[in-house]
Amino acid sequence: MNLVGLLAFAVAGALKGADAGLDPFGVATLGVLTALGGGITRDVLVGRVPAALRSTGDVAVVLVGVVVGLVVATLLAGSAGRVRDHPAFLVADAVGLAAFAASGAAVGLDAGLSAFGVVVTATLTGVGGGSLSDLLLTRTPAVLREDFYATPALLGGVAYVGAGAVGVVGAPATLGVAVGVFLLRVLAVRGEWELPTLS
């Protein structure tokens, strides 16, 4: 699941960069940051040297995603946005959100964070990369404005804490949370859910 997510996030980030008119270095940076930025931020918060800068397997998948994004952007020139709205892509993206949120919750709990801290690391691992790439394009992160995207990750973090409180920990908890986040996100896409507006 994690590798599917890394690939989907890298392609999405690269296409977003290409749509915004970045040069190839910028497109590659957006792809890498979208895929790895959430996990890197989480690792820094819990005092670890980011796994993404130490290992190589994950990075290879991300670089493949960046190359795919560069090729697609060059071929589709300007209409690359449609790729990101394709149902297959949205499912792959939901897989990534679910895998990242679950792993973020697990890392937060392992690091001895409070319940609040675990919810933060779950959410941040899921949506941090996309939000950082939004910021590089000087856009308010989309997850703060609309859609039902950060909420499944946040609820995944809450569920992980709750599972731990009743003795469900480790792989069963991580897998359960990942499946729950994935289903919630897919339902949200199908139903075009939005959080209620204020006022």
Add this chain to the structure above:
Amino acid sequence: MNLVGLLAFAVAGALKGADAGLDPFGVATLGVLTALGGGITRDVLVGRVPAALRSTGDVAVVLVGVVVGLVVATLLAGSAGRVRDHPAFLVADAVGLAAFAASGAAVGLDAGLSAFGVVVTATLTGVGGGSLSDLLLTRTPAVLREDFYATPALLGGVAYVGAGAVGVVGAPATLGVAVGVFLLRVLAVRGEWELPTLS
């Protein structure tokens, strides 16, 4: 003082998010980040896992502030900005700035930073949260443009270093700096102080 500041900053951040048209997740994120973002950034810089992600007392106060902000924003719909200009609110905000700058200076000195480092942690703890929330709204942090807001925090850091050099350390130094920053900020609000413009 610290709790007053957390509450004021959380309410201010939530109202700022609501005014900018964020959804409830975005409003809550702005509130949390405004209150905790400065301290989290400081803790990361000095190599500590952020206290805000480990403890629970502070977070509870912040979440109360977020809920207050959400309720006020819903009731006042669009004119929430006036709350932030209310004298009572400005005093609470000055309390927060003072408490955060003083605690930031203390953390920096404890971590063995240079005088420059202590001034950075004092200033950053005071204005970092608000600046990060400005960035999420794609605004240049207000403290870089106008007002006399970061300067009291910076001078508080300088004063803390100076106090340490003449043997005044610990609680007396922290309290003295906090009172000084508070008075300076209140005078600045009353006198509508600005830094001189360049050119």
Add this chain to the structure above:
Amino acid sequence: MNLVGLLAFAVAGALKGADAGLDPFGVATLGVLTALGGGITRDVLVGRVPAALRSTGDVAVVLVGVVVGLVVATLLAGSAGRVRDHPAFLVADAVGLAAFAASGAAVGLDAGLSAFGVVVTATLTGVGGGSLSDLLLTRTPAVLREDFYATPALLGGVAYVGAGAVGVVGAPATLGVAVGVFLLRVLAVRGEWELPTLS
């Protein structure tokens, strides 16, 4: 080389802040962040308390650069941008880029990062400070859009990893990479190199 770079970056950042209409605190912040932001981010990523917050020599040079920038901005009022395009300035800036990229690569390798991690720390140390100051001004970092500026730093990181693989390490590797990055950047300025556009 490092001190030349710190001075050039601090002046460049301060002038950029002045051109954007910041107040003196903002101008100083931009200067400090442009000079020290890349190295601070790199140090945080590899789990070190940033050297810039512990030592004092580098900071003194940066503060001199900030004062120079403030004076130049006050005297030239509005046309300070021309200073940044002056050939002498571009050479000093290239020296900084080269020194920062080489030291970033060395720090990354010392910290046990992967080849990818070393390339990231080399590039980030070179272009991170300028990019962070762009973000504070709500601009997409220039290096993501145009010019041939981040690419020499990135290639410097690749060369450092390659040199290590064939047994060239330590000072010779750092010096060789710095010279290579400098020459590449100067050639890029003279030839007005750009990365190819997508599509």
